[in-house]
Amino acid sequence: MNYLPLPQQFDQNEWFIIISIILSYTFIYFLPHRFPTSISILVMFFSVFVARVVDELLAGPKVDFYDVIDSGKYELFDIISYMMYAPFAYLLVYFFDKFQLRGLLLFFYIVAFSLFGWGFEWISEHFHLFTYNEWKFSYSLAVYLIIQPITLLFFILISNSHKKCINK
Template sequence: MLLLPDKFDENEWFIIISLIVTYWLIVKLPKRFPLTITLLILFFGMAYVQVIDHILAGSSFNTYDINDYGKFEWFDWIGWFIYPPFGYFFIYFFDKWSIRGIRLFGYIMGWSVIAMIVEWISLEFNMFKYYSWKFAYSYPVYLLTLCIYLLFFLYVNSTFQKLKALRKPVN
């Protein structure tokens, strides 16, 4: 059974406001991808975060807690929804700006810095409580995560384009 928050305070407000702002931005941005790809990007982000959080914050390593308890609570689950928009924006601007070559290296490094800033803000709102985890450990995790995210998008987009080409009628 999922627990309710210990008290409804800054970490719950941070999650709610983050959800509203980021999903509003996704809706307001010009459409860049078909709905199928957009949903795959968002679902991949959700699944990836769950796996990483389970490994790093779960019983195996227990390097940090999320929100009020060391146990799973409602706002841990709701909080998982704030991660997919970050990956969506990363992919959106990668595609929009046609990032290629050496610029890709800088792009991933820059977005990893942005991720660190977002994490720092979430720490200020008590979304995480670190035990053996150190803030500096997050940067290489973000580098790896964004590379995996990009590879996932490139695979999905390539597959989508191939399937789309197969469906075109030949005259």
């Protein structure tokens, strides 16, 4: 059986991943409960799935715009790093739902949350989570501006489906 290899050297990027995961999951754990657990899990899995697909499209061997973690080869912490995306998606939909954002406020919210994600990527880059080959950091903002509304649409769809199932 083939296992994902451990990092050749356990350094700052692995520690950054571990600390980010612990802090972000702890933060969302202590937030007041807003959604059914099934919706929370689906939103979090959706964000991991989207991150994985985007990385495969942009950082895969055929394109290789950037590398995740230490090299272009898959290792255990590449998979673990995807867990960092879930709390951000949860917070995105949490505050969207809490404040019932619509219209221009929703637009500014998406821009602000995209800037927040972009800022976190900037910090991540300093801990060598990403090594840009053909990719420029500025491109990432456009990706966030596309993915945030898609995540919100997914949340709206599953929330509406859940309400229909409950009201039957």
